[in-house]
Amino acid sequence: MHVELNKPVVEELHRAVSEPIFNPILKTFVGEGKLDYEVYVRTSELFSLQPATDELVSSDELMFQMVHQAQEVWLKLLAHEMTELVGDLDRDALWDASARLDRIARIVRCLRDELGVLETLTPDSYQTIRQHLGNGSGQESPGYNRLHVAAQYVSDALDRLTARREVSAADVYQARDARHSDLKRTFELLLDVDEAYQMWLVTHFMLVRRTIGISRSTAALDGVPTQVLTGRMTQPLFRRLWKVREEMTASWERGGGYVPGESRHAEKGS
Ligand code: HEM
Known part of the structure; x- marks a missing residue:
């Protein structure tokens, strides 16, 4: 009917x-x-920043534009909070830094969840909206660019902090006592932020896959093959903190453990 x-x-x-x-x-x-x-x-x-209802090219366009606007606003806040974080780290105020990092991680998770709203866009609907987007590229996002600049400053502040303490990232993780526990906590919180950031990029990747597809022959509006996102989405903000994991594993030696399946009560060497 x-x-x-x-x-x-x-x-x-x-x-x-x-x-x-x-x-x-x-x-x-x-x-x-x-x-x-x-x-x-x-x-x-x-x-006034959104088109009136009768100016929309499709009823989904309002959601499409507003999610982009909201992402830019969150990214702007992230750059601000990261700038303050540099000050916290340079003052050796690690409690303040940890509170700030908690906030930063929540903002990045929010960015990711918000992209989920955009994932409701079906490919046919996006093809209509896409007619009106010119040759725009995600690389043109001011928020994304600001975030990268701010993250570099945070990395540098972290290097200054470890230099003042005369420790390496490996020393911090391998210390047998609590000497560097405040630094270790700071590192882990930064890692939480970085993981959430990469999860945002992974969600963006899935969004692109759902709307226009990912392949070597699928071109973005700026002509770049969408396949490039595959490698980029796991590029971290704080490379040093990921590298130390690899270094620790490389220097790890098997020995001193229990043979799988062997009784843990057996006398060593008997
Ligand atoms: C349906 C919605 C979307 C589609 C189809 C889409 C598509 C794409 C494509 C194909 C690329 C890679 C080529 C290029 O740089 O132009 C890209 C990159 C990017 N997009 Fe989106 N995007 C969408 C939504 C968003 C939103 C909401 C944001 C939030 C700011 C965003 C941020 C970015 C960023 C930062 C990049 C660069 C990432 C990198 O180069 O690793 N995109 N997008």
């Missing part, structure tokens, strides 16, 4: 949610951009 779409109701609702609304508790109109909340959050400017 063919169901007629009740278009006037939908149009009425589109209009109703885009105009000021009377709030019975406040007994005033909300949405004119004049109330303290609206002035502080700058809601008028914020909402």
Whole structure:
């Protein structure tokens, strides 16, 4: 059975949610951009950043553009928090750094979860939106570029910190006592951030795979084959902290353990 779409109701609702609304508790109109909340959050400017409903190239476009805008805003905050983190590390304020890193990790996880919203975009819908995107590339994202600059400064601050303490990353992990436990915790929190960052890129990879596909012959808007993302998505922010794992494993020697299956109560050497 063919169901007629009740278009006037939908149009009425589109209009109703885009105009000021009377709030019975406040007994005033909300949405004119004049109330303290609206002035502080700058809601008028914020909402002027998206096309009006009748300007959308498809009903999915609002979601598509807003997720990109929201990602840029989170990335901007990340660069700010990382800049503050450099100050924390340079002051040897590792408690402050750990609180900051907790926040940073949460923001990066938020970025990743938010991309999940964009994953609801089906390929046909994206092909329509794509007509209007020019030759844009993700590499043009200001937030992504800022994040990389900030991460390099964090890496340098970490090098200065370990130099002041006269320790290497391997010393920190291999210490038999708690001498470097604050540094070790800082390293692990940075690793959490880096892991979350790479998970964001992996989710982005899956998003690209779902919408336009990943292959050597599938070209992005800037002409780059989408296959390039395969190698890039696991490029870390803090390479040194991943490298130390490889070094520790390379210098590891088998010995002193139990032979698999052997009784752990057996006398050694008997
Ligand atoms: C349907 C949505 C999306 C599609 C189809 C898509 C597609 C692509 C493709 C094909 C590339 C590789 C080629 C290039 O650099 O142009 C790329 C890179 C990139 N995209 Fe997206 N993207 C989408 C959404 C997003 C969103 C929401 C963000 C958030 C900021 C984003 C950020 C990036 C970044 C930072 C890169 C560079 C990554 C790298 O080179 O390793 N993309 N995207």
